[in-house]
Structures are given as C-alpha cells and as structure tokens.
Amino acid sequence: MRRVSRIAVAGVATAALAVTVSACGSSSSSSTGKGGASKGVGLAYDVGGKGDQSFNDAAYAGFQKADKEFGVSGRDIEPQDGESDADKVQRLETLAKAGYNPVIGVGFAYAPAVKEAAAKFPKVTFGIIDDNQDQASNVADMVFHEEQSSYLAGVTAALTTKSNTVGFIGGVDVPLIHKFEAGFEQGVKDTKKNITVKAQYLTQTAQEGGFSSPDKGEAAAEGQIGAGADVVYAAAGLSGQGVIKAAAAHKVWAIGVDSDQYNQAALSKYKDYILTSALKNVEGAVYDLAKSVIKDKKPLSGDIRGSLTNGGVGLADSNPVFKNNATLQAALKKAEAGIKDGSITVKTS
Template sequence: MRRITRIATVGIASAALALSATACGGKTSSEAGSDGGTKAAIAYDIGGRGDQSFNDAAYAGLAKAEKDLGVKGTEAEPSEGEADPDKVQRLTSLARAGNNPVIGVGFAYAPAIAEVAPKFPDTTFGLIDDTSKTGKNIANMVFNEEQGSYLAGVAAAKVTKSNTVGFIGGVETPLIKKFEAGYVQGVKDTNKNVNVKVQYLTQPPDFGGFSKPDLGKAAAQGQLDAGADVIYAAAGLAGSGSIEAAAKAKKWAIGVDSDQYNQQGLAAYKNFILTSVTKDVSDAVFNLIKSVKDGKPQSGEIRYGLDKDGVGLATSNPAFTEMKDVTAAVDKAKADIIAGTIKVKTAP
C-alpha cells in the first residue's frame, strides 16, 4: 500500500526521540505497517501530485514500479509555501524509514540531497533535472528538454496563422531557459518571420510560478491579446492556467512534461492541446527503482534525449496527427537533431 505523507520540520526533542526509536529498532511513522519488502520513495516538487505535469509523471513511474516490481511506494508532498524549507528533514525521514531509492523530484532538491546522501551511503538518491550535486550514491536523471522544445517550435511555426506565438516559463531558471531556447530556435528555423513572445511568471527565489494557475492564465491572456495563437508553457501546475486561457480563446496550447492531452484534470481543454513536449520522467523513475531492486543501482549522470525517446512530442491529439505537413516537418527535425545536423541551443 502506498503511503502519502507530509513530513513537517521537527524540533530537537522530537528529532532525538525519532533517532532513539530507530536506533532501538522501533519504526518511524513512514515504516508503520511495513512487512520488510522493497520500498521506494519520491519527494515531490512544488505543486505536488496532481499538477497534471512534472510531479504526476514521476508518480506514474512509482506506480508502475509498484505494479510491475512489487515495490511499496511512499510519496512525500512538499510543505506549504513556496520556499519549502523542509527538504533535508523530508529526505532524511524517507531514507531512515528504509526506502531505497529516495528520489527528489526537481532541481530544488539538489542541496538537500547533497547534504543527506553521504549520511546514508547504502541508499541510492535520485535527483531529477540537476547535475550540480554528485556522489557515489546519487543518480542524476537529466533530459534534453531543449530538443523536445525545438520540435514544439517547429509545430508552432507551422500552425500559427497570426505569425505570433508565445512561450511562458514558470520561473526564470537555467533549466526553464532550456525550454525557451529550444522552442524559439525551432520557431525561427522553421519561419524566421514568426514573432515569439516570451514571459516568465516569477524570478528566484520566488518559485510560485510553478504552482499558481492564475499566473499562467493571466500571462497567456496577455499573449493572446497581443495576437499569439499558439502558446507553449513550461510552468508546472501554473501551465494549466495557460492551457485554460488558450482553449477558451479557441487557440492552440502546447503542454509540457506529461502528455497533457490525456490528463484527466485538463479534459475540458484537450481539443485545444495541440501536442505536449514530453519528458520520460516516468521511465527514469521506474528504471532507477528497478536498478536498485536488481542490485545494480544506477549512479552518476543518466541522460534522456530524443535518441532514446527520453524527450519527444506527443501525438495523442488526432487534429495534430492529421496535419501531415506539420508532422512531416517535426519528423525531419527530430531526425536531423539525432543525426547531429541540427544543434539545439541550451540557452536563449
């Protein structure tokens, strides 16, 4: 049975008590009811499960591991507020409870994993979207987001009728700028006359741009009012607001991370979700869990690109697949990227 937990910061006395209980063979709350089977845990990024995007993709990998590998999964939600200061305590509690691997969903977990991993050398820690913190028991699962975004740019440039398209980034970080760079390059390489409007919702250390749909909706509405008829948002949960705005205006939206056409929470807008730039976070999570279960834990950089279908462009919307000139252009661009003919930028 999967356990969903919200691990709060504990005081010194409570922490000491938990350590004492563990040392004496007692169980923490995360261990209660365990029968000693293989356990794996994921700690969600801002927005948590239900974001219809990044976190949900990680959850899908855990769910697959539970079904196919018999793993007992634990999910840890972020604490309230955008700063989420409890990452070290969250990862420590998950590792102490015997979960292996423990996976931090998102680059924001990098400092916490760097602090916690050395204390649990027999536990594998997965870090998604970051290579800045490394270690013998750290698996850095990263993706060529710029490549998938380039394909989205090709599609946007082919379908726009106004010659104006938009990009919305949740938070202006180097990771999200990879999405922007690939998208803009894909647009311009396809049709240099198309104007790309770029907007970021928040700046670090304010990470609310990943969690507030109203911000995404307002930004998208502004771009629609300025003539954009295709909007690509890389903004986590906030991107759902962008999709809503585009759909209500009967314009195209491009989703991100998960195939958002198939996300139940976005079903009302699916006919206007042209495609999505997918990251195979699900398989990355599953593969790491399987490697630990098989006794050959992954570590170091594990990169997923177009060549391994680690990133790509979803084809669930029949309206998209029926656009033969668009899909042909996308297919050619994909082949050229894999062949090295097209070099996609990782920064604007």
C-alpha cells in the same frame, strides 16, 4: 563507476493512495506492497506537488509502476509552502531512515538536500531530477535534453500559427526553463523566420509561485493571446494549467509540457485545444532507477540523460489534428533526424 542509463518510454498508471501526514509534509503510502529488502521508492515532490498534470505527476506515475511491478510499498511526500533546504534534507533523511530505497527528489531545488542526505546514508541510492553535478557515487542525476523536444514544439507552432505570433510562458526565470525557451524559439525561427515569439516568465523564484499558480499562467496567456499569439507553449508546471485554460477560452492552441496533457483527466474539458505536449520521460527515469535498486540490485548512478535518441524526450501525438497533419509530421520527422545526426544543434540558452 558512473553509469549512463537509456531511459525507456513508460505508460502512465493510476492507483489509489491512503493519505497520512508527517512532520515534513503530507505523504501517502501505496497499498500494493508485499515487502522486500527495500520498502520501495521514497519520492519527495517539487513545488506544485502531486496533481499538477505535468512534472510531478509524471514522477508519481513511475513511482506507482515500480510499486506494482516489484511488489513494494513506496512512500511519496508533498512539499510545504515556503520550505527551506533544511526541510528538504529532513524529508529525504526521513525516507532513508525508514528503509525506502531509492530516495528521489523531484526537481532541481533538491540539489543541496540530496548532496547532504546522500553523504549521511552512503548505502542508500538517491536520485534527483533536473539537476546534475559532481555528486557522490550513490547519487543518480536524472536530466533531460528539454531543448530538443522544445525545438520540435517550435516547429509545430511555426507550422500551425495563422497570426505569425506565438508565445512561450516559463514558470520561473532559471537556466532549466531557459532551455525550453531557447529550443522553442530556435525551432520556430528555423522553420519560419518572420514569426514573432513572445516570451514571458511568471516569477523570478519558485517561492513566488511560478510553478504552482494557475492564475498567474492564465493571466500571462491572456496577455499573449491579446497581443496576437494563437499558439502558446508553457513550461510552468501546475501554472501551465492556467495557460491551457486561457487558450481554450480563446479557441487558440496550447502546447503542453512534460506529460501528455491531452490525455490528463483534469484537463479533459480543454483537450480539443491542446495540440501536443513536449514530453519529458520523468516517469521512465523514476521507474528505471527503482528497477536498478530493487530488482537488479545494481543501482544506477551518475548522469542519466534523456534525449530524442533514447526516447527520453519527444512530442505527444494523441491529438488527431496534430497526428494527421501530413505536412507537419514530415517537417517534424526531418527536424528530429537532424537533431539526432547532429546537423541541427539546438541551443540551451
């Protein structure tokens, strides 16, 4: 039976890693393990890899938490530039053969590889983040209502802008990122119809670096800010760091994505210009799948969908400027209630 999990919000941890190199990309094994039936989580990163302060790092935090709590020693592997689906299949199969369970592909690009590897290893649980399809019974599809948190980001932008111009920068022009743009623009327009939303995608494909090029993000943000945008929301993985850098340089607001980017150490010098972040609890999804396999011995499968209702998506409130704005918080509370009770239907495209 395909089950649906409630994704719980989890805190971000840190740990040191010993780095090794494998034939299918650089990898690391944690040093916290004590052994067990499963060696731990096998984690294969999306483009941009670990250190993006966003999507991949959220997955890594769930990986670390599982290692620490369950006394195992997982393994995570970085992607390679210009890799093929065959490379991804090899990476997942290498992890499965070595005894890691669950094995998780971070990002929709792993969809074909997960399908192929799961068929070859029916006793291993596979997970894929940001893709859902009619998979085998040993696959968990970990997906999110990104449009809902993006709607709240749009409300925030509309009530913060002074120029009545805001920007959206997507990493790659694909349906997943269209959800971020659609929710954001709807949130803006539902709040103030006269605001201009400038939208831009960095590349047409991930192979062109849309999720892994801070310089592309910075250049796009410079253009939008030059055209009057004083709040810029980026859904662009590692490229979003360039957007935040440009916003700080021009003393306008950035809205981060996936992780609470206000609290990311690598972005600390820009934090005063990170108003909030549209959160996606990838960390919780990775941890919950690991728990179901390693501790509960009842592997999750099927759609595991994060929403505002179950805490799988939301907005970060670490910046006091955001948190202490009573007018904004009242508007966000009303919008969130509307999404939860169905009176507001957020578009996905």
